[in-house]
Amino acid sequence: xxxxxxxxxxxxxxxxxxxxxxxxxxxxxxxxxxxxxxxxxxxxxxxxxxxxxxxxxxxxxxxxxxxxxxxxxxxxxxxxxxxxxxxxxxxxxxxxxxxxxxxxxxxxxxxxxxxxxxxxxxxxxxxxxxxxxxxxxxxxxxxxxxxxxxxxxxxxxxxxxxxxxxxxxxxxxxxxxxxxxxxxxxxxxxxxxxxxxxxxxxxxxxxxxxxxxxxxxxxxxxxxxxxxxxxxxxxxxxxxxxxxxxxxxxxxxxxxxxxxxxxxxxxxxxxxxxxxxxxxxxxxxxxxxxxxxxxxxxxxxxxxxxxxxxxxxxxxxxxxxxxxxxxxxxxxxxxxxxxxxxxxxxxxxxxxxxxxxxxxxxxxxxxxxxxxxxxxxx
Amino acid sequence: xxxxxxxxxxxxxxxxxxxxxxxxxxxxxxxxxxxxxxxxxxxxxxxxxxxxxxxxxxxxxxxxxxxxxxxxxxxxxxxxxxxxxxxxxxxxxxxxxxxxxxxxxxxxxxxxxxxxxxxxxxxxxxxxxxxxxxxxxxxxxxxxxxxxxxxxxxxxxxxxxxxxxxxxxxxxxxxxxxxxxxxxxxxxxxxxxxxxxxxxxxxxxxxxxxxxxxxxxxxxxxxxxxxxxxxxxxxxxxxxxxxxxxxxxxxxxxxxxxxxxxxxxxxxxxxxxxxxxxxxxxxxxxxxxxxxxxxxxxxxxxxxxxxxxxxxxxxxxxxxxxxxxxxxxxxxxxxxxxxxxxxxxxxxxxxxxxxxxxxxxxxxxxxxxxxxxxxxxx
Numbered sequence: 001x002x003x004x005x006x007x008x009x010x011x012x013x014x015x016x017x018x019x020x021x022x023x024x025x026x027x028x029x030x031x032x033x034x035x036x037x038x039x040x041x042x043x044x045x046x047x048x049x050x051x052x053x054x055x056x057x058x059x060x061x062x063x064x065x066x067x068x069x070x071x072x073x074x075x076x077x078x079x080x081x082x083x084x085x086x087x088x089x090x091x092x093x094x095x096x097x098x099x100x101x102x103x104x105x106x107x108x109x110x111x112x113x114x115x116x117x118x119x120x121x122x123x124x125x126x127x128x129x130x131x132x133x134x135x136x137x138x139x140x141x142x143x144x145x146x147x148x149x150x151x152x153x154x155x156x157x158x159x160x161x162x163x164x165x166x167x168x169x170x171x172x173x174x175x176x177x178x179x180x181x182x183x184x185x186x187x188x189x190x191x192x193x194x195x196x197x198x199x200x201x202x203x204x205x206x207x208x209x210x211x212x213x214x215x216x217x218x219x220x221x222x223x224x225x226x227x228x229x230x231x232x233x234x235x236x237x238x239x240x241x242x243x244x245x246x247x248x249x250x251x252x253x254x255x256x257x258x259x260x261x262x263x264x265x266x267x268x269x270x271x272x273x274x275x276x277x278x279x280x281x282x283x284x285x286x287x288x289x290x291x292x293x294x295x296x297x298x299x300x301x302x303x304x305x306x307x308x309x310x311x312x313x314x315x316x317x318x319x320x321x322x323x324x325x326x327x328x329x330x331x332x333x334x335x336x337x338x339x340x341x342x343x344x345x346x347x348x349x350x351x352x353x354x355x356x357x358x359x360x361x362x363x364x365x366x367x368x369x370x371x372x373x374x375x376x377x378x
Numbered sequence: 379x380x381x382x383x384x385x386x387x388x389x390x391x392x393x394x395x396x397x398x399x400x401x402x403x404x405x406x407x408x409x410x411x412x413x414x415x416x417x418x419x420x421x422x423x424x425x426x427x428x429x430x431x432x433x434x435x436x437x438x439x440x441x442x443x444x445x446x447x448x449x450x451x452x453x454x455x456x457x458x459x460x461x462x463x464x465x466x467x468x469x470x471x472x473x474x475x476x477x478x479x480x481x482x483x484x485x486x487x488x489x490x491x492x493x494x495x496x497x498x499x500x501x502x503x504x505x506x507x508x509x510x511x512x513x514x515x516x517x518x519x520x521x522x523x524x525x526x527x528x529x530x531x532x533x534x535x536x537x538x539x540x541x542x543x544x545x546x547x548x549x550x551x552x553x554x555x556x557x558x559x560x561x562x563x564x565x566x567x568x569x570x571x572x573x574x575x576x577x578x579x580x581x582x583x584x585x586x587x588x589x590x591x592x593x594x595x596x597x598x599x600x601x602x603x604x605x606x607x608x609x610x611x612x613x614x615x616x617x618x619x620x621x622x623x624x625x626x627x628x629x630x631x632x633x634x635x636x637x638x639x640x641x642x643x644x645x646x647x648x649x650x651x652x653x654x655x656x657x658x659x660x661x662x663x664x665x666x667x668x669x670x671x672x673x674x675x676x677x678x679x680x681x682x683x684x685x686x687x688x689x690x691x692x693x694x695x696x697x698x699x700x701x702x703x704x705x706x707x708x709x710x711x712x713x714x715x716x717x718x719x720x721x722x723x724x725x726x727x728x729x730x731x732x733x734x735x736x737x738x739x740x741x742x743x744x745x746x747x748x749x750x751x752x753x754x755x756x
Binding site: 006015019023028029064066103193219224250328 | 389401
């Protein structure tokens with residue numbers, strides 16, 4: 001790799017962050033420091049505002065990775081007598097099912113293939129057929145494939161059926177608009193390190209206040225009890241247990257940079273442009289995306305593995321890595337593939353640099369076309 | 379506060395870290411990066427070596443605060459049919475009871491006052507009386523008071539009774555020696571940000587390998603399942619879920635600095651000297667420690683509140699804070715008190731500076747003596 005810089009991370013995360021976000025970690029904060037407390041309050045306020053939910057929801061940060069936040073959301077909001085219908089079309093939907101298994105919560109998976117979005121009509125049918133279902137969980141952008149799920153239509157069906165919607169918006173929040181007024185949700189989980197471009201180490205859940213108030217005693221885990229965590233923040237604006245102070249300070253800086261870029265609109269615009277450069281460049285080389293453009297979120301793109309036997313993924317990965325660009329293996333069951341991300345502190349220059357490195361790597365490997373073995377049937 | 383530096387954190391944590399530890403966070407690491415993976419492997423190896431446990435135990439890091447690690451330890455190791463006897467003499471012992479309550483694990487608290495260590499003879503009696511008790515949990519240093527619990531004697535009793543010992547060594551590990559050969563334990567939980575002087579955001583549990591191998595399916599939480607987490611590390615040396623990469627890099631640097639300082643012996647020596655300067659200085663001003671010296675760990679010191687009505691704790695705290703020294707309120711039920719810590723990247727110069735600031739603050743407040751209302755009865 002280029003010795004003079006960190007590699008650019010074209011992955012689902014951890015992602016590249018700005019120098020100023022990282023520099024925010026060069027201080028040690030006491031957890032009761034007034035300025036640290038103000039940072040936390042600002043973060044909590046900014047997060048609900050990003051979802052147009054300042055009047056209805058509260059933001060509850062939680063230590064750990066995004067999965068910790070998703071687990072905390074399910075544990076705190078789905079009571080022992082509840083039943084969760086999970087819309088699954090990838091690893092993160094499946095992970096929610098696994099959480100229910102650990103928590104001994106009743107659940108049912110409504111599964112489609114990794115390249116097929118959930119069908120709102122089928123969801124409606126399932127909710128009509130099973131009055132025991134109290135909650136529905138959906139993934140906004142499934143990074144397994146990079147697919148954009150129809151969250152607005154899902155939310156409308158769930159609301160019409162009078163159920164509670166929990167959204168895993170991990171890899172979408174901050175770049176793809178979601179407004180609590182038009183996409184009614186009771187809870188939404190995401191993390192510091194995806195489209196908000198903080199460093200990893202904390203997640204958060206936006207929760208409808210009226211629901212959270214009634215959620216005492218639900219959570220099966222002390223550390224992941226968001227009702228108790230929220231009560232702590234309400235009492236003294238502090239975390240119950242030691243906060244990851246440096247990660248919090250970085251996230252505070254990252255949210256300010258998000259606002260300076262024009263919020264969700266500005267951030268989304270940069271990622272769409274990143275995605276366009278990537279997809280056009282790869283298609284020009286013969287590569288084929290798993291998804292049709294209409295289903296592709298500008299977050300991470302899955303490419304089918306080329307047919308050319310000279311294309312060895314590990315070799316390709318290593319060459320790009322040596323050039324300072326980190327891509328990601330595939331995670332699909334439906335097709336042999338690899339992934340390239342468009343998010344994090346990357347812009348057109350980095351995406352064009354990545355395309356240059358990809359072209360050079362293919363040349364060195366003697367690969368003439370990125371076309372997969374058979375034409376895709378989408 | 380002095381505008382030109384961060385305040386010194388004389389607290390139970392988050393703590394002051396070195397500039398080089400913080401500077402280790404100025405890079406973005408991919409979670410699959412070979413060098414990042416090597417950092418994790420080095421951390422895991424160094425941690426078991428610190429406890430003389432490289433042959434018997436494995437280190438399993440976990441995202442979150444120290445409480446997350448303690449919860450993960452209990453959840454992963456105490457099975458549904460087990461029963462945990464918890465030695466309680468402060469908030470952290472009580473927190474373990476709360477975790478058992480959440481997890482619906484049978485438990486019993488063996489409680490002493492906050493300034494009284496657990497009695498090994500009473501522990502022996504309880505274990506003899508109740509064969510249902512499968513595990514014992516003890517806190518090495520209870521930061522509620524700063525008391526050093528007799529972990530060696532506790533371990534001997536538990537081993538003789540054939541039960542399993544789980545240690546919360548959060549605020550002691552890395553500064554107070556603990557050797558798996560002479561203090562037999564099955565698990566020990568601590569975090570990145572106490573005596574090891576990393577930044578907060580991850581914990582770890584050292585677990586006897588032969589026990590962990592049999593712990594599949596115990597944990598009530600996916601995120602906090604240390605068996606599953608360990609299997610992940612064993613499979614590909616990677617974290618199951620997004621690691622706090624910057625926190626990990628800082629911890630890696632912190633462990634190298636710990637070794638350079640002479641390991642547990644060197645780190646403990648600095649803290650003992652910090653503690654000596656603090657206690658002698660405070661006693662010279664009339665302040666009284668809660669604990670007799672024999673029970674005082676060189677981690678954090680509890681002082682009884684002075685009788686002088688001109689001493690207002692908040693005023694004292696604010697003056698010290700303005701001078702760049704952060705102390706901590708008390709957490710005791712047995713006495714009105716406050717606490718001053720000796721750990722983190724602090725040395726004699728900072729402790730003497732703190733004493734200067736304390737003397738100046740008392741002078742400004744017109745406080746003539748730090749003596750408490752009545753002579754303590756220890």
